[in-house]
Amino acid sequence: MANPLLIFHLAGSVVLVTSLAFLLPVPFLAWHGDPTLWCFVKSGAVSLVCGAILAASGWVRRSQELRSRDGLAVVAVSWFLISLLGALPFWFSGRLDVWSSIFESFSGFSSTGATNINDLSTLPKGLLFWRAFTQYVGGMGIIVLMVAVLPFLGVGGQLLMKNELSALSSEKLKPRVAQIAKILWYVYLAFTLVLFILYLFGDLSPFDSLCLTFSTLSTGGFSNWNDSLGRFQGSYVPLVSLVFMTIGSVSFALHYQAFSGRPHAYLRNPELVFFLSLIAVSTLVVASTLRLSGVYDGILTSLYQALFHVTSVVSTSGHSLTDWSKWPRLAVCVLFLLYFFGGCSGSTSGGLKCMRWLILFKSVHRAFRRLIHPRGVFPVRVNGRNVPESVLEGVWLFFLLYFVIFCAAVLLLSAFGLNMLDSLSAAAASMGNVGSALGNLGPSDTYWFIPGPAKGVLSLCMLLGRLEFYSVLLIFVPEFWSR
DSSP, X not given: OOOHHHXXXXXXXXXXXXXXXXXXXXXXXXXXXXXXXXXXXXXXXXXXXXXXXXXXXXXXXXXXXXXXXXXXXXXXXXXXXXXXXXXXXXXXXXXXXXXHHHHHHHHHHTTOOOOOOSOGGXXXXXXXXXXXXXXXXXXXXXXXXXXXXXXXXXXXXXXXXXXHSXXXXXXXXXXXXXXXXXXXXXXXHHHHHHHHHHHHTTTOOHHHHHHHHHHHHTTOOOXXXXXXXXXXXXXXXXXXXXXXXHHHTSOHHHHHHHHTTOTTHHHHOHHXXXXXHHHHHXXXXXXHHHHHTTSSSSHHHHHHHHHHHXXXXXXXXXXXXXXXXXXXXXXHHHHHHXXXXXXXXXXXXXXXXHHHHHHHHHHHHHHHHHHHOXXXXXXXXXXXXXXXXXXXXXXXXXXHHHHHHHHHHHHHHHHTTOOHHHHHHHHHHHHTTOOOOSGGGSTTOOSTTSOXXXXXXXXXXXXXXHHTTHHHHGGGSGGGGXX
């Protein structure tokens, strides 16, 4: 059976360490006399106490092994608690009510980017920084960060790593788990520094450059402006964002391989080829629709707008240059369908992930071949390796589970008063970690008007989408806690 004492102890240890994040903006806020200073001090204190209580609730022998079911529970409980505690600065500031604070925090830590704040220009810098920082931490993953710490607590981190970096990823790293976590964070920090410098050359202030860096690389989508990146039309800022949204959507294990002197690893990765092909085909369809409908005069402008927004949606970033929900229906339908894809496994993107789609398509192709040749043996191969039948079964089950929960979320949102378009697109955007939806929740709108319980449903959808369901749902299965 699962070990509740071990689970609470490890979850509390994660909360303890991450409670220090509340203190990061304190020196900056004190220097500028920001009114939210004490909001972060109080939030850090509350988080510290909660983490200490949880960590002390279970004593763990240093030799105790972290089993599979325990690892799943630690992932779910840790992420839920940190997202919940992350709502405290918003609530303590008095700017948002409880439901709205929870929604904003879950949206940040899940790297979704949906917001219920109407006018960002009135928000203090402390809260703007916190919104961006939650996405930055959530992008690479709190659990990946803690993998480097857990070994020192006397338990293994391999299972936590497997839950954060998709088990379907074909890229394998040789060092120990703690070293893997450090390597991935070094790659993440290197990209962060480069992107920050590039944004500075785009006439952004250091503060805005830092916040936008956090949001872009994490494929989150928050910005410090009501019109997202629309104010940068004609500058090179959207182009830089486009490049780094793509980088954030690629497996960081793959980036590490390229940095280690094997750049050909990019071209040999079938998931990345699928991902880039998806962007290319979708861009051509959307650009053709925009040009033929006369939305933009030139083909280059149509291609640029299409490429930016296709990449933004499929990477689950959610940045926008314009309100694309008002484009011709075919273009909007293509972008909506991309809500259900997502980036590559092991990246900062959310969503279903391209690897699952690749395996699904190959599995369907095998089914057709079996109809033609009933006695034939047709293994599903990815990256030159046979995919085990258990993985194929898991992929099909994941898709089924995804769409069952999607339908349930749509029904709940409809019950809370949202119309069908808002319910469908909000559920898809939240579970896919994209952020902006359609209808009254488009790229130029916010979620401020929806009822509190509906915000709770969407917050749970964001969490489920980011943690890929299993680690959250399994803890509610009675057999999970039995022998």
